[in-house]
Amino acid sequence: xxxxxxxxxxxxxxxxxxxxxxxxxxxxxxxxxxxxxxxxxxxxxxxxxxxxxxxxxxxxxxxxxxxxxxxxxxxxxxxxxxxxxxxxxxxxxxxxxxxxxxxxxxxxxxxxxxxxxxxxxxxxxxxxxxxxxxxxxxxxxxxxxxxxxxxxxxxxxxxxxxxxxxxxxxxxxxxxxxxxxxxxxxxxxxxxxxxxxxxxxxxxxxxxxxxxxxxxxxxxxxxxxxxxxxxxxxxxxxxxxxxxxxxxxxxxxxxxxxxxxxxxxxxxxxxxxxxxxxxxxxxxxxxxxxxxxxxxxx
Amino acid sequence: xxxxxxxxxxxxxxxxxxxxxxxxxxxxxxxxxxxxxxxxxxxxxxxxxxxxxxxxxxxxxxxxxxxxxxxxxxxxxxxxxxxxxxxxxxxxxxxxxxxxxxxxxxxxxxxxxxxxxxxxxxxxxxxxxxxxxxxxxxxxxxxxxxxxxxxxxxxxxxxxxxxxxxxxxxxxxxxxxxxxxxxxxxxxxxxxxxxxxxxxxxxxxxxxxxxxxxxxxxxxxxxxxxxxxxxxxxxxxxxxxxxxxxxxxxxxxxxxxxxxxxxxxxxxxxxxxxxxxxxxxxxxxxxxxxxxxxxxxxxxxxxxxxxxxxxxxxxxxxxxxxxxxxxxxxxxxxxxxxxxxxxxxxxxxxxxxxxxxxxxxxxxxxxxxxxxxxxxxxxxxxxxxxxxxxxxxxxxxxxxxxxxxxxxxxxxxxxxxxxxxxxxxxxxxxxxxxxxxxxxxxxxxxxxxxxxxxxxxxxxxxxxxx
Numbered sequence: 121x122x123x124x125x126x127x128x129x130x131x132x133x134x135x136x137x138x139x140x141x142x143x144x145x146x147x148x149x150x151x152x153x154x155x156x157x158x159x160x161x162x163x164x165x166x167x168x169x170x171x172x173x174x175x176x177x178x179x180x181x182x183x184x185x186x187x188x189x190x191x192x193x194x195x196x197x198x199x200x201x202x203x204x205x206x207x208x209x210x211x212x213x214x215x216x217x218x219x220x221x222x223x224x225x226x227x228x229x230x231x232x233x234x235x236x237x238x239x240x241x242x243x244x245x246x247x248x249x250x251x252x253x254x255x256x257x258x259x260x261x262x263x264x265x266x267x268x269x270x271x272x273x274x275x276x277x278x279x280x281x282x283x284x285x286x287x288x289x290x291x292x293x294x295x296x297x298x299x300x301x302x303x304x305x306x307x308x309x310x311x312x313x314x315x316x317x318x319x320x321x322x323x324x325x326x327x328x329x330x331x332x333x334x335x336x337x338x339x340x341x342x343x344x345x346x347x348x349x350x351x352x353x354x355x356x357x358x359x360x361x362x363x364x365x366x367x368x369x370x371x372x373x374x375x376x377x378x379x380x381x382x383x384x385x386x387x388x389x390x391x392x393x394x395x396x397x398x399x400x401x402x403x404x405x406x407x408x409x410x411x412x413x414x415x416x417x418x
Numbered sequence: 419x420x421x422x423x424x425x426x427x428x429x430x431x432x433x434x435x436x437x438x439x440x441x442x443x444x445x446x447x448x449x450x451x452x453x454x455x456x457x458x459x460x461x462x463x464x465x466x467x468x469x470x471x472x473x474x475x476x477x478x479x480x481x482x483x484x485x486x487x488x489x490x491x492x493x494x495x496x497x498x499x500x501x502x503x504x505x506x507x508x509x510x511x512x513x514x515x516x517x518x519x520x521x522x523x524x525x526x527x528x529x530x531x532x533x534x535x536x537x538x539x540x541x542x543x544x545x546x547x548x549x550x551x552x553x554x555x556x557x558x559x560x561x562x563x564x565x566x567x568x569x570x571x572x573x574x575x576x577x578x579x580x581x582x583x584x585x586x587x588x589x590x591x592x593x594x595x596x597x598x599x600x601x602x603x604x605x606x607x608x609x610x611x612x613x614x615x616x617x618x619x620x621x622x623x624x625x626x627x628x629x630x631x632x633x634x635x636x637x638x639x640x641x642x643x644x645x646x647x648x649x650x651x652x653x654x655x656x657x658x659x660x661x662x663x664x665x666x667x668x669x670x671x672x673x674x675x676x677x678x679x680x681x682x683x684x685x686x687x688x689x690x691x692x693x694x695x696x697x698x699x700x701x702x703x704x705x706x707x708x709x710x711x712x713x714x715x716x717x718x719x720x721x722x723x724x725x726x727x728x729x730x731x732x733x734x735x736x737x738x739x740x741x742x743x744x745x746x747x748x749x750x751x752x753x754x755x756x757x758x759x760x761x762x763x764x765x766x767x768x769x770x771x772x773x774x775x776x777x778x779x780x781x782x783x784x785x786x787x788x789x790x791x792x793x794x795x796x797x798x799x800x801x802x803x804x805x806x807x808x809x810x811x812x813x814x815x816x817x818x819x820x821x822x823x824x825x826x827x828x829x830x831x832x833x834x835x836x837x838x839x840x841x842x843x844x845x846x847x848x849x850x851x852x853x854x855x856x857x858x859x860x861x862x863x864x865x866x867x868x869x870x871x872x873x874x875x876x877x878x879x880x881x882x883x884x
Contacts, residue, residue: 163680166673167694173709173755174697176719180712191733192722235434242431254432261443263809265816265863268834268856271841272449273442275849295442302435327427349700356702358819359834363841372704376819380826384715387823391708398700406693410767 174395180385181205181392188385208389211382217374220286221355224370227290228354232297233305233347240305241331245314262299269295270360277364284366292364293354300353301346304408308342309335345408348401355397450860453853457516457639462530462629464523468493468508477521482847483629485513487532488522511627516641518648525629532627541597541616543568548616550609554594562607570597570616573608642850646840646858649851655836658746662832663814665750666757670810671803673754674761675791681762682769698759706756707823714748714824739829748824753817760813761806768802769795800874808870812863833859 138149180188181204182197188204208214242248243255270292277283312335320330361373369377375390460481465473468491479485489510507527515521543564550562564570574596595616598608646652677695685691698706713719714736721733736744776798780790796803818834821827827835837855840846 159680159683160685162676163685163691166677166680167691170694170697170755173713177709177712189717191717192725193717193719195719235438238431239435242428246425246428246431248425248428251428254436261439263812263863263867264443265812265859266443267816268837268859269443269446269450271837271849271852271856272446272453274841275453276446276449291442295438298435298438352700356700356705358702358704359816359838363838372702372819375708376704376822379822384717387708388712391705391712391823394705395701395709398697398705402696402700403693406689406696409692409696409699409763410770 174399177388177392177395180388181208185385188388204385205389205393208386208393211386213369213374213378214371214390217369217371220289220365220368221371223286224290224293224361225351225354227287228293228297229347229351231290231294232301232350233343235294236298236301237305237343239302240307241309241335243302243306244309245317258299258302262303266296267357267359270363273360274363283364284368286368286370289361289364289370290354292360293357296357296360297350297353301350304346304349305339305343308339308346308408311342312338342408345405348405352397352401356394447860450853450856453850454642454857455638455640457637457641457850460629461633462525463633464511464521464525466523468510468524473524476523477515477519479511479513479521479629480516481629483513483515485511485530485627485629487627488512491524509627513629516639516645518645530627530629541570541572541595543570544615548611550597550599550607550611552609554596554610556612558610561609562601564599564601564607564611568599568601570599570611572597642848642854646851646854649836651831651836655831655833658830659815659817659832661746662749662753662817663811665746666753666814667807667810669750670754670758670761671806674758674765674806675799677758677762678765678769681766695762696759698756699763701756702819703756703817704819704823706752707820710748710752710755710820711824714744737825737829742830745825745830749817749820749830752820752824753814756820757810757813761810764802764806764809765799768799771802772798804870804874808867811866811870815859815862815866833862 138146141149176193176195179195179197180193182200182202183194183204184199184201185203185207187194187197187199187201209218243251273292274283277285277288282288316334316338317330320334321327325333356372357370358372358376361370362376365373372394375387375394379387457480461478462481463475464477464479466476467473487509491508491510493506493508508524509527509530509532510522510524511530512520512522543566547566548564548568549560550564551558552561553559572595594610594612596608596610597616598606600606681688681692681695701709711718716733716735716737718736720736721730724730725733735741736748772795776794777790780794785793816834817832818838821830821832821835827839831839833855837852837859840848840855841852
């Protein structure tokens with residue numbers, strides 16, 4: 121990372137050494153290099169600030185149970201051991217809860233994408249009366265503390281006999297993720313040139329065929345990114361899950377509920393286990409992040 | 419738009435989302451208000467004396483309230499010409515009424531559920547001669563007679579509720595008991611007796627119970643809201659929630675702007691930096707809380723670090739009721755660590771929307787970074803920052819799992835944690851107060867949004883005027 125000077129583009133026509141230049145230019149170039157180095161230092165410092173805590177909890181998750189309990193704590197998992205992680209995974213309820221979490225997240229992903237995709241497409245492609253009002257209300261709903269609605273919803277679910285069911289949690293999570301998904305999908309479709317679809321229509325496709333054969337394949341990566349993000353949001357959600365379930369806990373709900381009854385190894389391994397999907401999924405969706413949030417300010 | 423040419427397709431495409439949000443957004447909101455402001459419960463009046471008609475009402479308890487049993491009284495009323503008597507149990511109970519005050523008074527046993535701690539196993543023949551029968555029915559064969567005051571051991575209860583029609587006068591389910599007793603000549607007999615012919619020692623009942631019925635009532639009420647506001651932890655929750663917003667947001671926004679500027683300056687490995695900076699977007703508040711728990715717990719990394727530097731000689735307990743400030747610091751750090759990425763992404767989107775010419779113009783004229791920031795970047799970023807500010811403030815009022823993961827949620831509390839505690843079956847189990855908390859958080863969020871938008875508008879007006 122200290123190779124800063126070479127990253128700076130050299131003057132375009134002939135290579136000139138800095139020290140051969142007039143003194144003012146030398147100063148300016150040195151100042152720019154210094155600033156550049158400063159920017160790298162800041163960039164790296166922020167990266168360390170984000171990575172260090174993850175490294176530390178990862179260290180504990182993969183240390184031997186004895187090392188996990190030791191003090192002072194070690195800063196690297198040596199000797200490496202999966203015992204703590206296995207202890208967590210074999211703890212009562214963890215595997216069923218993980219399965220529940222995955223089922224909930226997949227149901228949410230499917231439901232949310234299926235409902236949001238048409239709406240997103242409509243907002244991106246059509247001009248119609250009430251479009252702005254709808255967009256605005258979606259933005260408002262997005263900012264609204266929806267999770268809090270789990271409390272009244274739990275009462276309704278109880279009355280209808282839907283309480284403590286995996287699909288009920290998925291219904292709530294869909295409500296939670298729907299506004300975001302609509303906005304993201306609409307921005308994805310908006311980035312697919314309208315002309316392509318019109319060209320397809322000129323060549324004899326119906327509106328639906330044009331959508332299916334042209335717009336959808338082009339939008340698919342973006343829609344997939346949004347679906348992944350929906351999955352992560354559902355996988356992470358705690359409050360609604362812990363309110364809406366009792367026996368059929370999702371993983372975050374189970375961990376939260378057992379916090380005061382469980383020891384440190386459970387917490388460390390559980391915390392790390394929950395953040396792993398983020399490390400993987402964010403990597404795949406990183407190009408679409410600004411698609412997801414750029415919309416919101418317009 | 420001409421109505422003739424109206425295209426229905428977009429409306430059809432929007433319909434599913436619309437219906438879904440109505441069902442799972444608008445409807446629960448109405449429900450929340452109903453739960454918080456409408457008493458839809460059964461209220462049991464408590465009497466000053468163990469009598470139904472003429473005793474004054476001393477208080478009212480809601481269905482489901484846990485009560486403490488103070489006294490038991492049995493009132494016998496003669497029926498059917500003195501042949502049979504009804505034994506009515508009155509319980510003196512005390513409990514907390516909807517207003518949060520402790521009330522006590524008499525209630526019928528049927529209205530209060532008390533578990534029989536242990537059922538008495540002995541009884542005595544009450545009066546006259548009890549006919550012992552071969553089975554639990556009035557027409558069963560009589561296999562013996564027991565004189566008054568004979569002690570019997572109770573073996574089995576049969577509540578199959580056989581009705582007897584004594585000339586149609588009585589229509590009453592009977593309880594039959596299988597008993598064994600020693601007759602006067604020392605012989606042990608076994609057979610069935612009707613319960614009313616026995617005087618059974620009162621079964622011991624547990625000292626707590628629960629109100630299980632009462633008269634139905636539906637009315638608008640502020641009781642739940644009052645109860646929320648009067649709750650000892652309410653002030654704590656409000657203060658901590660607001661304190662967290664005040665402490666977190668400024669640092670978060672400065673950091674997010676720095677991150678965004680770093681990403682905009684086209685470093686090498688830019689996409690790697692973007693990935694690293696975006697990781698926290700996918701980390702749950704619970705996981706983030708646990709991550710920072712590893713640092714701040716007693717044998718955690720912070721203590722390990724300080725000790726290796728020789729600054730302390732034994733672990734300092736950061737997370738304790740004596741050091742609430744450290745809990746706050748841990749929560750603030752965890753939230754800044756987790757949620758700054760969101761602000762960063764919004765700021766980067768905003769930066770990308772600023773025409774490059776503006777930024778380059780600043781550079782050409784030799785403006786320092788601070789000058790460019792102050793006079794070009796920040797003013798143009800205002801709409802983005804505004805949205806991020808509203809979003810983050812509202813999200814900060816929902817902080818929940820971070821607090822629980824770091825401090826357990828008892829020493830320090832926030833609004834969402836209180837909503838959960840009131841809701842939790844293992845805790846207060848009061849959905850109405852929980853709904854009141856939900857409503858309060860909604861209202862607060864709405865207030866914040868309106869406040870921001872107004873402040874920004876008046877500022878713009880001022881600028882326009884000046």
